[in-house]
Amino acid sequence: MKIVAGMGCIDDYIKLVKAGADEVFCGYVSYEWNKKYGSLFPLNRREVLYYNIQISSLEDMKILKKMVDFYKVPVNITFNYLYYLEEQYEMIANIIKDLINIGFNDFIVADIALILYLKERNIKCSIHLSGECAELNRLSIEFFNKLNISRYIFHRKNTIEDMKSCIRSNEVKNLEYEAFILNERCHYTGAFCSSLHCDEMIHLCKVPYELLRIDKNEISFCEVDKRIESYYKAIDDKDKEEFDIENQFDPENEYGSESEEGMEGSYFIGETGCGLCSLKKLKKAGITHLKVVGRGNSIENMEKDIKSLKKAIAILDNTEISETYEEYIKNKLLDGKCSGQCYY
Template identity: 50%
Template sequence: MKITAGLGSIDEYERFVRAGADEFFCGYVPFFWAEKYGTVMPLNRREVLCYNVQLGAYSELEILSRMVEKYKKPVHLTFNSLYYLPEQYPEIASIIERCMKLGFQSYIIADPALLVYLKKIGIFCEIHLSGETGEVNSQMVKAFQRFPLKRVIFHRKNTFADMQSVIAEQRANERKNGISPEMGMEFEAFVLNEMCQFTGAFCNSLHCDEMGYLCRVPYWLGTVHEKDSVPENMKRLQEETWEKETDPSAYDEDGYLCGESGCGLCALYQLKKAGITHLKLVGRGNYTEHMEKDIRNLRKALDILDAAEDERDFQCTIKRTLFPNGCSGQCYYPM
């Protein structure tokens, strides 16, 4: 499995390559777009200017393209909005055409209408179906194969069984058509940081400078019945959160804890078994030093996975090696 890490600025590329990342994803929002549409009609749902979340200048893309030529670690550009205005599609196509001239051939896209539009006007780039797209099942993957679909990114709420079922059916279809797994479709799953109560396709929050993110609001998950008192449930959740507060000794001297805001390292065995080919390490806007440590820890976890005799051996070694003083308990995939 390969590590796909979030990139917040071009200054991070070299450092993250040396840390062990195999490839990257990043946003590109030209200034004219931000000036014209502001935060209400975002290009990739990360309309943040006060810290490094994405690139904002074509000159940065030019520099990044030369770095990619040197280090051979590809960068995928994100267009993560769920929908766009009709007049925005030609503008997006123009942005993509300019990016492709620099060598950026792969794009993470969430809006099916954008895929239809790009195909209609003859722009054939490599498509990674965003985790913001919505429900992922074998029929959905089949429907999207009319586009040059190279990768499916599972959203945060998919189970091991969901992923394994989709991948198994896709591999069976590829075998029928004489396509090897190495040349077939790729599948990506979230593994570190930014766990969220929402599935991206059903989140209407804005991620911008002007307001706090809705995903940071305290919440509780469960079935609500008529007799339930929501305020009482919120009070109970708050008390449970206080009781489960992460042991301060789990953090290092720089205040870093691997997977503090979401962790799937213990699930790597199951993700590999399901057929996942790429692991999404979220972190655009994170401290650069913390992202470096995330990449090194994920690389270390993959080395442990390769050497493990079975799942129990893998999980014991992970906890002993990476979490000797305890973990955050923020599990992407509860075991």
């Protein structure tokens, strides 16, 4: 199984490759697109301008291609917004043609209309069907096979049994299948999520929630108010705690920056989503690629994620350990510190 890692800027490419990534994926939004449509109508479900989550110039993409030529680790480019306006398809096709002319050929697409548009315009490229498209079963994959999809990316809600059934029932052989393995576990299915992922507001998928059975005869708005008040107090307390930690002074450092030990202690494997214990089942199901989500994540954490996943794959390939893989991962790799944010 190969590791596919998310990248926010071209400066991170070499670090991801050296950490052990077999592929990289990134977002590209051209100046022309931002000028006409702004960040609220993004190309790839990231309504962001102010931190490293998009590549925004064709010259940077040319530099990235030179890196790819040298390190031989391919880059896939995301165009996985759920839908586009009719007037936008021609601009998107021109952007994709520019990227193909540079030398990129693999694109992650969610919108079926865009896939058809590219096919009708005879724009030859490799299409990875995004998990945002929500391919759910073998019948939908049978339909998408007609569109010459080279890789299916299962969304976050597909169970391993779902994946296994889809892969084994697919009459088209030698296709690739990708599954989420680390980071950004979400209670939404991407195709049915209308949340923004922007600079100014917390992502809706990160707002905590609680499922309760409500008796319509005993609805208490006072109780609801108390819960809301408690929720916001907890957020304020957490923000204050994080602020205090960030502003702690290191006696050895007159400028008050964090010590290396403090920075190391902040990392936790799979804190926001983890599937390491399910690696053996994913392999048996036929998964060929494992997605480490990371656009916008710190490069230091991404390097650690990739190294941890690389180690987990090596453990799985060790025939002496493979029988007790899950137990070994929990005790040795995770050191018994499970995040509880399990994908599968």
